[in-house]
Amino acid sequence: MTRILVIARNTFRETLRDRILYNLLFFGLLMIGSAILLGSLTIGEQARLIKDIGLAGINIFGVLIAIFVGIGLVSKEIERRTIYSILAKPIHRAEFLLGRYLGLAATLAVNSVVMAAGFCLTLVVGQVELDLSLLSAVGLIVVELLVITAMAVLCSTFTTPMLSATFTLSLYVIGHLTDDLRTLGAKLQHGPTTWLLDGLYYTLPNLDYFNVKAQVAHGIAIESSYLWSAWAYGTAYCAVLLLLACVIFQQREFR
Amino acid sequence: MTPIRIEGLTKVFHVGLGWPRRVVTVLDHLDLEVHQGEIFGFLGPNGAGKTTTIKLLLGLLMPTAGQAWLLDQEIGDVASKRQIGFLPESPYFYEYLTGEEFLTFYGQLFGLNGTGLARTVDRLLDMVRMDEARRLPLRKFSKGMLQRIGLAQALINDPQVVILDEPMSGLDPIGRREVRDLILRLKDQGKTIFFSTHILPDVEMICDRVAILVKGKLRAVGAIHDLVGASAVTSVEAVVEGLSDVAVLEATGLGGAVIQRGAQAMVTLPDERAVPALLALLVRQGGRLVSLTPHKRSLEDLFVTEVGRT
Numbered sequence: 001m002t003r004i005l006v007i008a009r010n011t012f013r014e015t016l017r018d019r020i021l022y023n024l025l026f027f028g029l030l031m032i033g034s035a036i037l038l039g040s041l042t043i044g045e046q047a048r049l050i051k052d053i054g055l056a057g058i059n060i061f062g063v064l065i066a067i068f069v070g071i072g073l074v075s076k077e078i079e080r081r082t083i084y085s086i087l088a089k090p091i092h093r094a095e096f097l098l099g100r101y102l103g104l105a106a107t108l109a110v111n112s113v114v115m116a117a118g119f120c121l122t123l124v125v126g127q128v129e130l131d132l133s134l135l136s137a138v139g140l141i142v143v144e145l146l147v148i149t150a151m152a153v154l155c156s157t158f159t160t161p162m163l164s165a166t167f168t169l170s171l172y173v174i175g176h177l178t179d180d181l182r183t184l185g186a187k188l189q190h191g192p193t194t195w196l197l198d199g200l201y202y203t204l205p206n207l208d209y210f211n212v213k214a215q216v217a218h219g220i221a222i223e224s225s226y227l228w229s230a231w232a233y234g235t236a237y238c239a240v241l242l243l244l245a246c247v248i249f250q251q252r253e254f255r
Numbered sequence: 256m257t258p259i260r261i262e263g264l265t266k267v268f269h270v271g272l273g274w275p276r277r278v279v280t281v282l283d284h285l286d287l288e289v290h291q292g293e294i295f296g297f298l299g300p301n302g303a304g305k306t307t308t309i310k311l312l313l314g315l316l317m318p319t320a321g322q323a324w325l326l327d328q329e330i331g332d333v334a335s336k337r338q339i340g341f342l343p344e345s346p347y348f349y350e351y352l353t354g355e356e357f358l359t360f361y362g363q364l365f366g367l368n369g370t371g372l373a374r375t376v377d378r379l380l381d382m383v384r385m386d387e388a389r390r391l392p393l394r395k396f397s398k399g400m401l402q403r404i405g406l407a408q409a410l411i412n413d414p415q416v417v418i419l420d421e422p423m424s425g426l427d428p429i430g431r432r433e434v435r436d437l438i439l440r441l442k443d444q445g446k447t448i449f450f451s452t453h454i455l456p457d458v459e460m461i462c463d464r465v466a467i468l469v470k471g472k473l474r475a476v477g478a479i480h481d482l483v484g485a486s487a488v489t490s491v492e493a494v495v496e497g498l499s500d501v502a503v504l505e506a507t508g509l510g511g512a513v514i515q516r517g518a519q520a521m522v523t524l525p526d527e528r529a530v531p532a533l534l535a536l537l538v539r540q541g542g543r544l545v546s547l548t549p550h551k552r553s554l555e556d557l558f559v560t561e562v563g564r565t
Binding site for chain 2: 014017081084088089
């Protein structure tokens with residue numbers, strides 16, 4: 001456990017010293033802040049628009065950080081050969097992988113807190129009432145980011161950073177369309193195709209499960225049972241992805 | 256405890272995209288044993304399989320066949336690396352860390368912490384003369400500095416066995432000398448040093464034993480003087496002057512080559528036994544001996560012979 005934390009702390013430090021993080025954070029805050037300006041262009045929808053844009057900003061820039069920093073977590077270590085001296089130490093490969101994941105997870109959490117603080121400030125400036133369901137939405141965004149990071153880590157254990165980014169981005173897009181896959185399968189009513197689409201629905205991550213932004217923006221309350229089930233689903237999905245990543249990484253050879 | 260023991264270690268790579276994929280045997284049934292407290296030079300031309308062997312020992316690659324042990328613990332077992340220090344070839348480290356942060360991080364991977372680790376970091380920075388660069392990020396380090404900080408990280412756990420992959424490559428003569436001195440100091444501390452290289456003068460100077468690997472196969476292993484022959488003189492080079500053309504012709508009859516350079520002639524004799532005859536000729540013909548140099552078989556000769564024997 002200690003070695004995982006040592007790797008995680010170093011990964012956290014690495015990401016904090018990466019300029020890409022600050023660039024994305026800056027633009028994320030800019031987008032959240034711009035919600036006030038855009039909100040003023042509407043009549044009667046100002047509060048909803050500020051909430052919508054603010055939550056979207058936290059989500060989009062969090063996803064970008066998760067993908068573009070996440071894909072490098074393992075593959076860049078291999079590419080830059082820094083992994084040689086690390087794995088020559090008495091450390092299990094799974095410890096290395098989990099440490100890298102936790103380090104980035106910590107960065108994403110801090111990043112989300114900073115953006116959420118910017119979002120709250122925007123709400124205050126825009127004279128929009130703060131409500132707890134907004135925090136629930138941010139919480140689920142963080143869970144989604146953790147799933148995406150796990151996908152990025154999994155991809156980066158067996159391929160190059162460029163392909164990892166492509167795979168992860170594709171999974172992210174498909175992950176928001178899994179409901180459509182199921183609907184399509186039901187409409188087609190063609191045995192094998194329906195089974196295939198159903199299989200994909202259950203295998204691929206259902207990222208829309210973490211998306212409660214629209215409800216929150218419209219002031220619809222989110223039930224705690226839904227939040228818990230989304231959290232449990234996200235945690236279980238992360239665990240499976242990381243387990244798979246550990247199995248692949250264990251077999252990996254470093255030529 | 257045997258620091259390093261290798262039995263029948265083999266590594267085969269499947270390369271290319273075609274089918275069937277091309278099979279390349281990088282390491283072919285290597286048997287090797289490194290003894291306690293010795294400096295062991297692992298020699299071979301580029302592509303001989305030296306780095307592959309080291310990567311197999313450290314679990315970065317998995318053997319196709321064979322076994323190996325580090326301090327009597329089978330490779331692949333994470334615990335086997337507890338008493339091992341390793342410097343990779345052309346070290347690449349986390350360039351965003353400062354020298355001090357880097358060593359502290361690597362020390363923590365061994366479970367070191369607190370003032371004990373801080374003292375170790377200070378001692379190692381001082382040992383590799385990097386004290387002034389402790390707050391400098393690694394991205395600003397020169398190649399020589401990276402090699403030195405790399406050596407320091409290899410020693411962070413005070414290992415019994417130090418494995419160095421090409422520790423002198425890319426270093427200037429002063430840097431090479433520093434690394435040589437450091438290796439000798441480690442031996443004085445009772446550590447076993449196993450290093451790969453193709454810089455042969457360094458090996459001749461500091462190694463107790465060497466192994467020569469060519470195309471994945473072990474060609475020779477043993478103490479340098481046993482391999483090259485302790486007293487076997489392969490030729491004797493004599494520079495003489497004051498000999499007439501007739502005398503020079505007579506010197507040619509001694510079995511060696513003669514090269515005339517103005518008033519001087521360089522006579523290369525096939526072995527020591529021809530020297531008295533040359534001296535007698537000089538006395539008889541009134542010539543003068545300028546120098547007499549016996550040539551022994553060097554490690555380089557052995558290396559070139561073994562590499563050429565493929």
